[in-house]
Amino acid sequence: MTTTYRTSRRNFLKTGATIGGVLVAPAFSARVFAETVKDGQTIITAAHWGPLAVVVKDGKIQSSAPAIEDLGDNPLQTVVADQVYNKVRITQPMIRKGFLDNLDNITQPDGKRGDDAFVPVSWERAYDIIEQQLRRIYASYGSQSIFAGSYGWRSAGVLHKAYTLMQRFLNLAGGYVGHLGDYSTGAAQVILPHVLGTLEVYEQQTSWEVVLDESKVVVLWGMNLYNSSQIAWSASDGQARLYLKKLKERPDIKVLNIDPTWTETADFLGKDRCEWIPTNPSSDVPLMLAICHELIRQNRHDTEFLKKYTVGYDAVRAYVFGDKDGMPKTPEWAAPITGVPAEKIRELARLFHENRTMIMAGWGIQRQHHGEQVHWMIVTLCAILGQIGLPGGGFGFSYHYSNGGAPTRRSGILPNIGNTPAQAGSGTDWLESGASKLAIPVARIADALHNPGGEYAYNGQTRNYPHIRMIWWCGGNPYHHHQDLNRLRAGWQKPEIIIVNEPYWTATAKHADIVLPATTSYERNDLTMTGDYSNMHIVPMKKLVEPQGEAKNDYDIFHDLAKRFGVDAAYSEGKTEMQWLKSFYDEAQQSARQQRIAMPLFQQFWEENKVYENPRDPKADRYVRYADYREDPILNPLGTPSGKIELYSKTIEAMHYDDCLPHASWLPPVEYLGNAPAEYPLQLVTPHSHYRLHSQLNQTSLREQYAVADREPLWIHPEDAAARGIQTGDLVRVYNGRGQVLAGAVISERIKKNIVALHEGAWYDPADGSPNALCKNGCGNVLAIDRGTSRLAQGNTGYTAVVNVEKYMGDAPTLTAFTPPKMAEI
Ligand SMILES: Nc1nc2c(c(=O)[nH]1)N[C@H]1C(S)=C(S)[C@@H](COP(=O)(O)OP(=O)(O)OC[C@H]3O[C@@H](n4cnc5c(=O)[nH]c(N)nc54)[C@H](O)[C@@H]3O)O[C@H]1N2
Ligand SMILES: Nc1nc2c(c(=O)[nH]1)N[C@H]1C(S)=C(S)[C@@H](COP(=O)(O)OP(=O)(O)OC[C@H]3O[C@@H](n4cnc5c(=O)[nH]c(N)nc54)[C@H](O)[C@@H]3O)O[C@H]1N2
């Protein structure tokens, strides 16, 4: 088994069809939606939030709506015009004033990133400086000094993939330092291969059809599908929310919401269809341990399943009963930690045991210190229940994401442009040393900047950080996504040069030296499939309007630079935009033909301006995850060392980590309600918003629907608000030892007492360049702690923070998050 996992999720999803394509009738059943095409003015495109029908008149975008059937109520689909015509679009290349002034002394940065004016320049001037600096840095320090890991959600499309294109160019120019893992499942995707032999978080789920037929209890465990399935890594197929609607209409299936908040999903189901078990954040492991204690005590554990399909149960049992630590994990033990009464915990044990139960878990639960333990514990609990591999039973770790559980269609598969062209890297050091050696765990970026050469542990290895002299970010926004932004900001002053490609003046762009204006996906041609698991549609992403200002496609920016480095032939493979798209489509068409699915020729497909739906696969409709393993564990072993589910891992035992023991364990996080000091008595959660994809769209008119006092809303419980004299609509300051942000109070019973919520993705808006600058917009990551989940995964801990809140008595400072920076003339 390999010990490092690169972010293969989005690629493998397309190829990892577990359901064989049986040759049936040669059906071309592509259904065509978007009847809105009437006057030739409605153009089909797509975004992460689904296929879109956009009305364009006189060269201007008028309106946008979904182009396929979905639940409706996906606000992200309505603001295409607002994305293109926006006051924070970057319309020209820009260079930071202090950087330009300091060009002769570039190895000594001036420390003013993020608090400086910019100078508009021509593309040629920007390219000249980039070429010169890139050549100098390769020559002086080598490829290990250039961080181009550039994590982020960019835009949808198989060709215009922002950071992939940057990496494609850099691989040809001389190499770069990449990243390992992602922010979504940083902990789970490293622990689960030890437990199940797969990433598990990016796998197709037991079909929703089966769940609706067979499950009697559905548990939404820190899982907010109504929000989170508005999007997909490709484009949302909209299916999960349609299945949620069916679930709502089935009163015979009991639904539980185990969450510190009454989520939008719970709200959609309604109080009569969904029971809320309000829990304290970071307490899921104690809750499950207590359920296990109750099951085992009552002899309700499935000994046969445990024996046949798992290893390590004895160690788990001993731990649950406190044989070594003298601490039996009883419901009474767990009650004060979780905030769930012991009697309720017993009831859950009974309910899960007596009914076919599907535990659908989200991922916020593992974006925490010791986050590895949570999904491991869910697997452990489900193994004890013995329903894994049965129709409608066990666990599902991706029902909330990219419409997992929507059955996989028979389809051709669109390939993507890759970051390693055939001729990449010949003669450079990165190939010899192996790409992964030159990568850092994605959420350790600030740590790497602060500790060049520093040693760290990762999944059984000892590694060293590179010395980063240059950063190039393209298609991501670390000044929202990373934790403890004040710490990032301090480390960010160290490199000699920072380049950012962005359509908008995000905080990341404002913290760059050179800013290259990128187009949005609506200003270029592309293709996408929908539903990372379902492969449901193939969608033309047609250019709606010309690029705004001098904005260029990332593809063309890196092509221009590739010319300067003499590698343009390898970069472009001699293809134009439309030739690339045709080649991708043709490949998909060929793979479809092998399955006897007749897709139209590319030209016809493109000109038709329609969304194509792939045919259903009756076998996939009945897919049950782990059914084959359950059927025959010898013939279908798991990819773990034992071939079984590892409740105890000898591989992890051999790492001797005290922050990740060899079986799922309760390891209290550094910060949570259980150890919160009196000065910061509240725990902060940072869920994903219904109105945004992360920080994307915070700058649009959607903000008017949720902003309070012109800031990000802070959910606070009535008693916590009353104790602080806070009313709904008040401007409040949320703070801890790491930082401070302004927010607008929303008093709500939807959040458990002692917990407050700031949704992730508010644009960071520091009042000044000081080390503890007040964020005027309410970015939660000013407050979250920046440390690895453990030495095993080094995942991010965005959900680990304790804070306090007070009414803000000063004059309300003017918001500048959505204002371009000052311009300087030279
Ligand atoms: N506290 C806390 N922190 C979190 C989380 C949390 O739950 N809590 N969640 C984490 C998770 S799961 C994730 S995935 C990350 C997300 O973090 P990111 O993926 O960094 O967030 P986005 O806002 O999607 O950033 C994408 C950026 O790419 C830009 N962009 C879009 N299209 C293009 C393009 O074509 N070219 C270029 N050059 N740029 C483009 C957008 O304008 C935007 O600024 O955040 C993580 N951070
Ligand atoms: N609309 C929209 N959809 C999205 C995204 C977006 O930004 N906007 N982001 C996409 C991405 S990249 C990802 S990774 C996924 C994220 O999917 P998730 O990581 O699952 O989403 P979160 O909103 O972080 O967390 C889900 C729920 O977990 C709860 N929770 C937090 N901490 C705990 C805890 O300790 N215990 C329990 N039991 N519950 C807890 C939160 O209150 C929240 O309701 O969503 C994807 N979908």
Ligand SMILES: [Mo]
């Ligand atoms: Mo994510």
